[in-house]
Amino acid sequence: VQLEESGGGLVQPGGSLRLSCEASGFTLSNHDMHWIRQPTGKGLEWVSAIGIGGETYYVGSVKGRFTISRENAGNSLFLQMNSLRAGDTAVYYCVRVYSNSFDIWGQGTKVTVSP
Amino acid sequence: QSVLTQPPSVSAAPGQRVTISCSGSSSNVGRNYVSWYQQLPGTAPKVLIYENNKRPLGIPDRFSGSKSGTSATLGITGLQTGDEADYYCAAWDSSLSAVAFGGGTKVTVL
Numbered sequence: 001v002q003l004e005e006s007g008g009g010l011v012q013p014g015g016s017l018r019l020s021c022e023a024s025g026f027t028l029s030n031h032d033m034h035w036i037r038q039p040t041g042k043g044l045e046w047v048s049a050i051g052i053g054g055e056t057y058y059v060g061s062v063k064g065r066f067t068i069s070r071e072n073a074g075n076s077l078f079l080q081m082n083s084l085r086a087g088d089t090a091v092y093y094c095v096r097v098y099s100n101s102f103d104i105w106g107q108g109t110k111v112t113v114s115p
Numbered sequence: 116q117s118v119l120t121q122p123p124s125v126s127a128a129p130g131q132r133v134t135i136s137c138s139g140s141s142s143n144v145g146r147n148y149v150s151w152y153q154q155l156p157g158t159a160p161k162v163l164i165y166e167n168n169k170r171p172l173g174i175p176d177r178f179s180g181s182k183s184g185t186s187a188t189l190g191i192t193g194l195q196t197g198d199e200a201d202y203y204c205a206a207w208d209s210s211l212s213a214v215a216f217g218g219g220t221k222v223t224v225l
Contacts, residue, residue: 043117044216102160
């Protein structure tokens with residue numbers, strides 16, 4: 001059972017990135033899934049979630065800029081990030097929910113927003 | 116500023132006990148389950164406690180969780196050098212419709 005993120009990188013302010021998270025060993029659509037980020041040297045910050053029923057949630061600072069989605073056929077989770085800002089610079093983790101907690105974490109993908 | 120409040124750091128000698136508090140409100144800790152995470156340097160976080168006081172398989176009983184009202188506590192007994200890490204609490208916030216994290220507590224073994 002694991003999660004593997006990809007798609008991070010260096011992007012200029014105002015640019016876009018699409019993060020992907022491939023699940024293996026379990027069916028992603030059977031779980032609520034989240035994106036959580038961590039700026040270098042700082043704490044964890046919740047970003048977004050998608051429920052089993054497809055309902056979505058976002059932290060206020062990314063509403064209208066980020067979109068979470070999943071592709072059941074590919075067992076994958078995505079985070080489309082537009083209008084990126086310096087404050088979005090962080091390691092982004094894809095995380096599975098089980099028993100009201102984050103039980104499986106990916107290794108993280110680094111996003112750097114800089115001129 | 117984090118929605119949930121944790122002390123920035125705690126420390127104790129090997130073999131001793133430490134507790135980490137997590138203070139919230141009626142919309143998060145007071146209403147929903149609290150979970151705790153350990154993050155060793157350079158690694159992804161790992162769940163230690165879920166649903167306030169339950170331990171996943173493989174987590175030693177040196178780690179315990181409790182909740183009372185709008186506060187939760189993580190306890191670590193028999194402190195080991197391998198316990199040096201950052202610890203975070205988390206809970207769903209029903210008013211924000213968002214997950215709230217504590218700012219994290221660094222545990223140092225003296």
